[in-house]
Amino acid sequence: MPDIDEPLPLPDNPATVAELLPHLPVPYEYARQYACVFSAELADRLVEVQAENPEQFRVTPLAMTDGRYLIRGAILSEVPGGLYGGNFARLDASRFDEIALVPWAEAVALLPQPDPEGL
Amino acid sequence: MALAAKLPYNHPYAGGFPGLGSQPLPTDSDCLTYLAAVAAADGAGVETGVAMAVDTFFRDTKAAGVFDALKACCILCGARTITGALVPLAGDAPTAQGGWASGDYSRTDGLEGDGNALYLDSNRAGDDDPQNDCHLSVYVTQVSTLGSDQISNRISEVADGYRTISLNAQDGDTFFRCSSNNPGTIAGTPTGFLGASRNSASEFIAGHSEANETVSVASIGPASTNVRVFNRISTDSFSDAKIAFYSIGSSLGSNPADGLADLDTAVTNLITAIGEAL
Numbered sequence: 001m002p003d004i005d006e007p008l009p010l011p012d013n014p015a016t017v018a019e020l021l022p023h024l025p026v027p028y029e030y031a032r033q034y035a036c037v038f039s040a041e042l043a044d045r046l047v048e049v050q051a052e053n054p055e056q057f058r059v060t061p062l063a064m065t066d067g068r069y070l071i072r073g074a075i076l077s078e079v080p081g082g083l084y085g086g087n088f089a090r091l092d093a094s095r096f097d098e099i100a101l102v103p104w105a106e107a108v109a110l111l112p113q114p115d116p117e118g119l
Numbered sequence: 120m121a122l123a124a125k126l127p128y129n130h131p132y133a134g135g136f137p138g139l140g141s142q143p144l145p146t147d148s149d150c151l152t153y154l155a156a157v158a159a160a161d162g163a164g165v166e167t168g169v170a171m172a173v174d175t176f177f178r179d180t181k182a183a184g185v186f187d188a189l190k191a192c193c194i195l196c197g198a199r200t201i202t203g204a205l206v207p208l209a210g211d212a213p214t215a216q217g218g219w220a221s222g223d224y225s226r227t228d229g230l231e232g233d234g235n236a237l238y239l240d241s242n243r244a245g246d247d248d249p250q251n252d253c254h255l256s257v258y259v260t261q262v263s264t265l266g267s268d269q270i271s272n273r274i275s276e277v278a279d280g281y282r283t284i285s286l287n288a289q290d291g292d293t294f295f296r297c298s299s300n301n302p303g304t305i306a307g308t309p310t311g312f313l314g315a316s317r318n319s320a321s322e323f324i325a326g327h328s329e330a331n332e333t334v335s336v337a338s339i340g341p342a343s344t345n346v347r348v349f350n351r352i353s354t355d356s357f358s359d360a361k362i363a364f365y366s367i368g369s370s371l372g373s374n375p376a377d378g379l380a381d382l383d384t385a386v387t388n389l390i391t392a393i394g395e396a397l
Contacts, residue, residue: 028220028221028222029222031220031222032220032222056202056205056212056213056214056215057215057219058214058215058216058217058218059217059218060216060217060218060236062235062236071218071236072217072218072220072233072235072236072237074218074220074222074223075218075220077220077221077222078220078221082220082221083201083202083215083219083220083221084218108235111235
């Protein structure tokens with residue numbers, strides 16, 4: 001019988017945030033490997049929730065070239081009780097299976113390219 | 120670093136204990152107010168060694184006459200948590216935008232941007248400081264790998280009157296309400312203190328690598344956009360640098376060259392002392 005205090009092993013390739021719910025908060029080094037990717041509708045909802053409950057720490061959904069949005073997976077190291085705990089609790093948990101976990105580099109490649117003028 | 124310096128500055132025995140000697144504690148009243156706010160955010164006071172580094176910073180900047188120019192300012196290191204690091208030393212607290220996590224924070228090196236989404240909105244409008252009475256500064260502990268703005272309210276056109284300190288892979292620029300495309304040039308990609316201060320309609324001073332450059336360019340009316348750290352306002356230019364300090368405000372005294380040098384020394388000493396205390 002496993003020790004009751006032993007943490008559940010983290011999944012190697014989680015497909016959605018719903019899969020990580022029993023493990024939250026996950027370690028930062030694990031969480032930062034991923035991007036949370038979701039629809040425009042969920043991005044709008046996230047912006048709404050943050051507007052209703054403005055806090056010092058906010059997430060910013062970034063538009064991808066395929067019409068979806070991403071936020072850093074690193075924030076999964078800060079929920080349910082950390083920096084984003086307040087607004088995380090206001091989200092509809094039944095829709096967490098609509099938030100895909102995509103390897104960070106793969107997701108960032110779908111962000112619009114930065115201004116070539118740069119500086 | 121003596122073990123006693125690791126005690127929280129507000130611990131009953133922080134100042135000493137019979138038979139174990141004594142150590143100085145922070146006494147500057149503004150510093151104590153700041154440290155108390157950081158302790159409230161962190162859940163515990165910082166170590167006495169860190170607190171003394173901060174106390175020295177308050178004293179040195181006041182003695183040099185640049186403290187009052189810090190209108191929005193954060194020491195982005197030293198505190199026990201990222202929340203404590205965002206307690207403002209002066210002005211409004213910044214809003215942490217983009218999804219910062221505790222893992223992005225180092226007590227010795229400050230906050231590390233990700234080059235994609237993370238930035239701080241200082242909540243200080245660009246035109247809160249008069250046209251010819253303004254400064255910006257950051258302390259970079261690790262240079263960005265990307266061409267990016269380190270502190271900026273840059274919008275699209277030079278004539279919009281923005282302030283920015285930006286770096287790319289080879290060098291950088293300091294635009295400071297320039298009426299023409301004539302920035303200060305930062306040679307190389309230095310870490311440490313980067314700043315600029317203007318108290319004249321005809322020139323501003325840019326400081327980096329422990330040296331100052333006088334940039335002769337007429338000023339223009341200020342942009343009203345908020346100043347950001349790790350990014351700018353127009354097309355995103357996110358930095359993945361590590362930044363341990365920023366300040367925004369009025370000119371660093373009537374002689375901005377001296378003021379920049381004084382702030383450089385005070386911030387450099389602060390970051391060094393915090394590193395030694397931890």
